[in-house]
Amino acid sequence: MDTRRFSLAGVSSPTRTAVLRDAVGLGLAVGLYGVAFGAAADAAGLNTWQAMTMSLLMFTGASQFALVGVLGAGGSALAAVGSALLLGTRNTVYGVRLVPLLKPHGLRRFGTAHWVIDETTALSLAAPDREMSRLAFLASGATIYLLWNATTVVGSLGAAALGGTAQAALDAVVPAAFLALLWPRLRRSFPEAAVQRRVALGGAVVALALTPFVPPGVQVIAAVIAVALAGRPRRAS
Amino acid sequence: MSGTALWAAVLAGSLGCYLLKLAGLSVPAAWVEQPWVARIVDFVPAALLAALVAVQAVTSGHDLVLDGRLVGLAVAALALALRAPFIVVLVLAGAAGALVHVLTG
Secondary structure, three states, X not given: OHHHHHHHHOOOOHHHHHHHHHHXXXXXXXXXXXXXXXXXXXXXXXXXXXXXHHHHHHOOHHHHHHHHHHHHOOOOHHHHHHHHHHHHHHHHHHHHHHHHHHOOOOOHHHHHHHOOOHHHHHHHHHOXXXXXXXXXXXXXXXXXHHHHHHHHHHHHHHHXXXXXXXXXXXXXXXXXXXXXXXXXXXXXXXXXXXXXHHHHHHHHHHHHHHOOXXXXXXXXXXXXXXXXXXXXXXXXX | OOHHHHHHHHHHHHHHHHHHHHHHHHOOHHXXXXXXXXXXXXXXXXXXXXXXXXXXXXXXXXXXXXXXXXXXXXXXXXXXXXXXXXXXXXXXXXXXXXXHHHHHO
């Protein structure tokens, strides 16, 4: 590991090494989520090819989880795609922030776009200068893309081989994985954490209240719309 | 759901998510930096993820169902509060779900 790190870093600065270390480290951690995604996709009735296609082509974790989550709840394809797109709007804003750093011109823009996600954006914005931003983007993008896709296959095939008790374990893992995605937004350190908590509570309550009355999966979208309409969240000063 | 409908959801969702990413790199910043866009980006994830947590944990079709999933969720919340790593959270939740399945099975 060390050898590879130093050869990648070449003759250049410790900053470069640090950027690469952070990128690869985060990639390894995120790769674990891929196992959970593959397992959740299997639980929702997607086969391994479909799970793989999502990780290859969609490649944005929260949207992928949302799509299989709604399908797993019995929701329609439309409700599932709608949830994925709602969460995907984050990446549009990330792209705007990345343009001045990465300056992706011409055809490169089409390739760059595919790797615009939470982690690559965070690392690129945190890098000390534009060259390091590009390095952080490429290193984290490549590491996460490779691992996320590999671990998706592992999770999907692993979950497909499970029996009764293991299936019950997997059923408990899926909501826990969503909670783990939600959790950082509920922490006190997150911007406007109090509003985030109210929004989250509202979303959960509305979704459960609607469950007996609307087609499965629709309650998730309806909860989001209801919370959005419930009024402009007050901005913390 | 049929295999065709699943594939349609997978491919349409993938294309849409890619176009959302591409839009960020392509449109003038002022188009995206609107208050209502910021509001969606800031708060939709919390509502959507919380709705998914609730639906995945305690519903089945149109019914509320309390089983090992809720116990697993409680264990996961505790583990997250104690800042356990992601993989530990999932393993503990899964173990709790399996345990309830065995005990009540």
